[in-house]
Amino acid sequence: MINDISTDRFSNSNLMQSQGAFRALSDPTRRGILMLLSEQDMTIGDVSEHFDITRAAVKKHLNILEEGALISVHTSGRERINKLEPLGLKSAVDWLNYFNQFWDEKLSAMLQAVENEQKNQKEGK
Amino acid sequence: MINDISTDRFSNSNLMQSQGAFRALSDPTRRGILMLLSEQDMTIGDVSEHFDITRAAVKKHLNILEEGALISVHTSGRERINKLEPLGLKSAVDWLNYFNQFWDEKLSAMLQAVENEQKNQKEGK
DNA sequence: CATATATGATACCTTTTGGTATTATGTCAA
DNA sequence: TTGACATAATACCAAAAGGTATCATATATG
Numbered sequence: 289m290i291n292d293i294s295t296d297r298f299s300n301s302n303l304m305q306s307q308g309a310f311r312a313l314s315d316p317t318r319r320g321i322l323m324l325l326s327e328q329d330m331t332i333g334d335v336s337e338h339f340d341i342t343r344a345a346v347k348k349h350l351n352i353l354e355e356g357a358l359i360s361v362h363t364s365g366r367e368r369i370n371k372l373e374p375l376g377l378k379s380a381v382d383w384l385n386y387f388n389q390f391w392d393e394k395l396s397a398m399l400q401a402v403e404n405e406q407k408n409q410k411e412g413k
Numbered sequence: 414m415i416n417d418i419s420t421d422r423f424s425n426s427n428l429m430q431s432q433g434a435f436r437a438l439s440d441p442t443r444r445g446i447l448m449l450l451s452e453q454d455m456t457i458g459d460v461s462e463h464f465d466i467t468r469a470a471v472k473k474h475l476n477i478l479e480e481g482a483l484i485s486v487h488t489s490g491r492e493r494i495n496k497l498e499p500l501g502l503k504s505a506v507d508w509l510n511y512f513n514q515f516w517d518e519k520l521s522a523m524l525q526a527v528e529n530e531q532k533n534q535k536e537g538k
Numbered sequence: 539c540a541t542a543t544a545t546g547a548t549a550c551c552t553t554t555t556g557g558t559a560t561t562a563t564g565t566c567a568a
Numbered sequence: 569t570t571g572a573c574a575t576a577a578t579a580c581c582a583a584a585a586g587g588t589a590t591c592a593t594a595t596a597t598g
Binding site: 331332333343344347365366367368 | 573574575576577578
């Protein structure tokens with residue numbers, strides 16, 4: 289039962305809060321767009337020039353990025369400027385950071401193993 | 414042109430290397446499974462009990478997690494034990510960490526804004 | 539051996555996704 | 569106002585994703 293998860297300390301809202309961001313991040317074109325926008329704000333026209341797909345397709349990607357709060361858009365005359373919103377990545381980063389502890393554990397285990405090996409060598413085992 | 418990106422310093426391989434991980438992370442059920450496996454290794458049967466979908470569906474999720482190198486599987490008799498591989502998250506975390514600089518920038522800007530505000534208040538503006 | 543158990547694999551269905559082509563809307567500039 | 573430009577929106581399509589049901593395979597165990 290999924291209930292198991294919602295009553296869990298991993299409050300499920302956590303799982304769902306980051307959904308928009310993770311969804312947006314799952315496509316390589318969208319990650320490429322985020323990279324581009326990290327260098328400078330851009331119109332759809334600007335962004336489209338960097339990819340081999342139609343503007344309509346780029347627009348869809350931008351919509352999904354906006355839904356995930358990874359970019360913001362503001363109008364300037366007939367242009368619409370797309371801007372990176374790095375804080376939008378926070379929910380995803382936060383979720384992933386939970387696993388740092390296991391990564392660290394593994395790292396500790398590796399270091400421990402090396403230490404033991406050195407010790408054993410010293411003792412001539 | 415997509416070429417623009419491949420000749421970019423964001424070597425595109427970076428974009429693609431993390432694809433398996435980002436793809437696996439895009440589904441909330443799969444993120445839930447990772448949470449579960451962070452507490453203990455589990456068979457498919459164990460995992461399935463925590464979700465309201467068939468074992469076949471869970472198996473598909475496990476396959477995708479394995480493809481993304483986020484879990485590993487080893488056989489023990491007729492059971493197959495699924496194990497979290499936290500290091501598999503590294504490629505995704507690394508990609509995201511690139512954006513820390515912008516996050517920090519924004520944070521710096523916010524702190525600066527607060528400082529200025531306080532200064533202005535002091536000066537009675 | 540025979541049977542129950544644990545899992546894997548496949549065919550099939552529906553929805554979502556990534557894409558195109560086309561049409562519509564809004565704004566700048568002569 | 570009229571045409572060029574920048575973008576939005578919609579209809580449509582093929583493929584991928586998430587799911588179920590069913591069948592196949594391997595392994596404990598009486």
